[in-house]
Amino acid sequence: MQEEKVMQRDTMQVLKILSQSIREFKKDSILCPLLVTGEVILECMIPFFTAQLVNKMKENASMQMILQYGLILVVMAILSLLFGLWAGNFAASASTGFARNIRRDMFRRIQGFSFENIDRFESSSLVTRLTTDISNVQMAYMMLVRTAFRGPLMIVFSFTAAFLIGGRMAIIFCLVIPILAIGLIIITKKAMKIFNEIFKRYDALNESVEENIQGMRVVKTYVREDYEKEKFNGKAESLALDFISAEKLIAIANPLMQFCLFVVVLFVLSFGSYLVVSTSGSALDVGQLSALLTYSYQILSSLMLVAMVFVMVVISAASSRRIAEVLTEESTMENPANGIKEVKDGSIDFYHVFFKYSKDAKKNVLTDISLHIPSGQTVGILGGTGSAKSSLTQLISRLYDVTEGDVLVGSEDVRKYDIQALRDQVAVVLQKNILFSGTVAENLRWGNPNASQAELEEACRLSQAAEFIERMKDGYESHVEQGGSNFSGGQKQRLCIARALLKKPKILILDDSTSAVDTKTDAFIRMGFKEYIPDTTKIIIAQRVSSVMDADQILIMDKGEIIARGTHEELMANSPIYRETYESQNRKEVEDGE
Template structure:
């Protein structure tokens, strides 16, 4: 885990290395200062003149100034290193997620990914800052201060060796009990974020059904659940403070009482006033370092689960990879399914698609129709390798899709989904997702084919009209037509329309299909639809049922010989007749 996280330090290695070095110098200076003060106290006690005091004062001021300087520099470099690590972690996670297949994405919910890239990375950032600074400073301070305390106070310093194991046992117990709790908390954070995301995305539905109170109660329950677990974990962590206070007061009581006795009586130990003052100072240094060390352990305890969750993202390997010697050119738009079966998860008991055998010629228009849950969308997702077939072979251009470079294949297979996404930016910005170098003429031509030009021209800014996030300022039909135009700009050999004209009226739907026949005759067009009218003029129509191909034929052939197709056609036409009546 640490090795994987360390890969994200990269250009911040210098700052990460400089921080412990600067901290080390700071600690050495801090540990020398009480020694000098002890000598100063003894000189004052001996009646030294003012010049000696001034000389010691100048030395102490210089050392304090340098200690402050090195401490400030260490704080600066630790901030640079920890912030840089968090930046690189988020960048590395985002890049890794872009390489995921749909199968990998299904493993992590969007809310969980957001939590890992925000809360979890922030916890790692804080922990890393404490590790390279406080976790270095505290042990060094304890060691140096103990050595100096032993030099100044002799056997009295052994009190620290008695206290340290007691404190260590307490910290170990706290960590062992809190780690499982934090693991539960971060999983519940995922659920909390999922609730927020769902509510925001469905805000119109929530308000339409006047369910604000229900959503408030649901969120309050999730938030309270997180609060309860966090409270339980924090209660255990809170024992750090009392344990440290107990150790501090025990040590200080011993040092002050026994040390004062030795100074006054000078029995058993030759302890003078200067040594006594230094010993008290070193005691505070050691105990404060132990206190800080307990806070470091608490932060590391909290961040351990965060680190594991981040590493899960970074080490997840895509289930779809390029072959060793990929093919970069797709010959044509022909498609073959040879004994194809598919399931979304290796552990799934049932196949989503079973025994699919199809041949589609390049340039053909293919319609796919079937009831809800007949796996129409699952079928077309195998063509562009959004998923790989579990059994059998899918071919494009006469070659197995697994032999192609993924980017090359997907650039030649454009998929327009029913719920496609528009991004915040102008219409031109969104269209150039299809081709980043598309000219204005090419964008206008694509929009004409998709019949998007008719509403774009009505906007005051035309193609420079700003699209809000998710396309919230355009209608469903307008959004679908812009997405079709965007797909056309890729100039693909295969165009797949996954119910992507569902929000378009039947007249415009027919006009789009007519434009396809006129302007992109050589492109293979696959149209998934619920309406028979959207596919009845296709070269071939595939009827799907329960993940299998029930029939393949033209509209007339299926009307004559296929009950499922005929039933769909008659039910839709009957509904249309009733509407007219």
């Protein structure tokens, strides 16, 4: 009992959250039920007038009276048709507009999520919620504003008319409807549990597809197509089996409806026919029996419609909760109301910083980091895979918040800055660079939407991207495929460096972003930095010692700690790890020199 109350309370909360996305489509959502009401009233009046017409004809009524009744029936049928058409238009407008608003609201909410929020939901699940779940809710809403009103209204009005015409015979509906209601409630409870699991399997399936497409080159390189097919088929089969289980349960609703329909029709035909031909005569006549049969079909067909709505609501209930989870998710990263809008300089300070990706994580990713980087300095960071080099730099632009300690930029805690103002002054170039479909120029202008053509060319010259852009037929207007698939890894890295340079940031972070270019090009890029942004603080995460050996200070990281720091000369003298790395990477040159 307590569980049911909690579920009801949660359902009401979900409906309240989703209803906020109706907004400008409230009028359409209200007009549709009103028009449906008019349509239903007219449809329920037609059998009543038809019964009257049959009785008048039985009494040898005049042609004029028959024509009058016929005209009334035609007018009511036309009006009912028009009301139905208008209701359908408003239902379509309300449902599609509602779905559009939900998509907008969800997408805007997701844009405000921190990395921690996105990690919690996972990208595949967010895609499912933005597509499949919203489509389910859209369909359910369209049925709710039209069919869900039509069904109950038709039942009420038809039952009232049937009771007025058939008297006690209408009691049969009072016996049938509870049987149907109890059956639907039982089906709902069981089906809901299955549908909750189904959407989790949808997430897993989408994740498999997304992972496979993104890693298609790796899949083909290792000839793992058959393995991926088998993995996908397994998840698709599991999803199908769950759907079959749910559909089997829901399918019971249809024969249950048919049973109720046949019981009512059998009762009305048998008992009604007896009354018509009975010696009492006045109990029921042919016109009334005809109308009663019509009302029987209307009532039971309306119950069928209600069952269809019920099926769609059951399916969409799980989707609604999943959508509401996104719409109510609060970003773990709070943007201060009156945040600092200007970053004074590119100085960076870490004071006893500890960090882990989630509160539930047992181990820290970063442990007791204290560090000072003066503005304009170039800092190199070396370390093995998993040493938390990237995690360290992600705290600077506040992609994540520290667990303990403080990170300062321009002598101010990063949590005091307006997030947009901070990130506008911290440019990050990742190892796995992303280009968006469009032109080269459009991608570059992500760094500065107002950049002139001359500025684009200058940034590309410094990043060593100009050489291959100018060889392309359309130059800076050359088309970029989705994800930059028509560019090599090194070309994408150079374009992304140019994009970051156009921001002219106070801090530039290169997260192993020259790994796909040769050492000569890497050296030219670093020379470009000194020329173009001499006052910008530059942090270079690299695997090659040659990429950082000219830095003002070099950090050596291992297991989330800074285990050594200093200039190239200092580390060569004092750090065995650095010296060994340098010598192993340059052994061939040393041998050639010897």
